[in-house]
Amino acid sequence: MIDIRWERYPLTAQSRSSRDWLQIHANLGSSPNTIDAYARGLNDYLHFCTSAVINPETARKVDIAAYVQDLSQRNHPKGPKENKSGLSSATIKQRLTIVRLYYDYLVEEEICNRNPASRGLHRHQNRYERQGHRTRRDLVICPKKLPWIPNAEEWGALLQALKEEPFRNRLMFAFAYDGALRRSEVCGIEIGDINPADSLLTIRAEISKSYFDRIVPYSEETSDLFLQYLSQRRQLSRTPGRLFLSESRRNKAQPISIWTWSKVIKRIAEQAGVPQFTTHTLRHLRLTDLARDGVDLLSIAKFAGHRHVTTTQIYIHLSGREVAQAVQRGMNQIHSWRIKTMKEVLQ
Incomplete structure (x- = not known):
């Protein structure tokens, strides 16, 4: 309770x-x-x-x-x-x-x-x-705006700022992007949730907003970073449980809180000159990247842990995939028609 x-x-x-x-x-x-x-x-x-x-x-x-x-x-x-x-x-x-x-x-x-x-x-x-x-x-109309995600230049600035962070923060950043994780999911990761052999991470139902388990992959670079951080973590605590521990004197070896993670991201954002960047931006960015790569809507919804695909549709819109495909099809048809009519005149 x-x-x-x-x-x-x-x-x-x-x-x-x-x-x-x-x-x-x-x-x-x-x-x-x-x-x-x-x-x-x-x-x-x-x-x-x-x-x-x-x-x-x-x-x-x-x-x-x-x-x-x-x-x-x-x-x-x-x-x-x-x-x-x-x-x-x-x-x-x-x-x-x-x-x-x-x-x-x-x-x-x-x-x-x-x-x-x-x-x-x-x-x-x-x-x-x-x-x-x-x-x-609703009594108040709330405009439904697309979430903000960084462009290539802003992403580069964020990664430069990330280089100055310790292994723990870099690994949290990597997991958050790879798995499109919410901040409570990142902070709630336990050592037993990670399957290094297959590079898979289990998001337990009790730390998920949707209250059901899901399994997400992580990259080879994240796997290397995980092994480096694990040796560092052993110096703080050898007990199993939460992966990410506090290194401060006040809360040494205690599980890191979502508020601490928010402060870390805020510091990175300020150093990179990208104040719009938040803990949730990595989730938005990852799901948008999946949509840009052509992953189907249902697969993205399962990956994100969404209960309804209507929530996932926002990332399809943000990627511009459907609009780009529709415009391309229309332009191809128009282009073919114009070439055909010009050919009839020029011959």
Whole structure:
């Protein structure tokens, strides 16, 4: 069971209903990251209610709209102080999702009569759709942008910065790209997950976001790096378990955390002059490279550990493969037609 650190979320801790809601998710096996996100998001909403003198249990949709307006006018925590453009649509949508799930629980427990953060009803205007068909629409529209990936020059700068890193960080970087791994999957690798004979890495269900096992290959270069790091790791600890260990005095020989890995990647990105680069960029890049190489959609989905291929389609679009192939086919047909007509005239 997850030990929730209530001191980090004082307003959430004060409310019995919010404590019960979070504890239920923790008892049902939600990941620590999920619990932390829920607790922080709910604490933020309760802080807004306190400032605006709103009783959360009797809040109305107009109060939720005021909360959205408040989020949209805040300074972005990672941006310059003079930036008053507000939080991103994705962040606002995430906060609203947490609030909606919380109110779902309150309605289920008969603490509230209705959910003020529920999705709105939207009647389709498309005349080709079934008359009167209604679906649920999010309160905030989130533009679906393609993920950013580095170009060849930026990739070269990142690799130059990586050269200055110790074996551990270089191996984590290599595994993350080879297997298109999420940061929790990279940090959660255990020695027993690696099959050096076949250069295969098992991603266990308990560290995977999709909660099922998958096996991914890794390159020969990564294999060589793994052997070098393994001898270095033995100096820290000879016990089996997590592969990547901390080398700091404070947490020496302790498993590395996702926050430490994020700091490593941030340092590499800043040194390379590519601030957009994050721990998830390597996953985006690897899956896009597979799409560029012509790997079919289902195989990419299995490799990535996606539950639905619709999630994987973004990498097909990002690679430009379908568009390029369609344009090439069209150009070939047009080119053949023009050559044929010119030939008839010139003969």
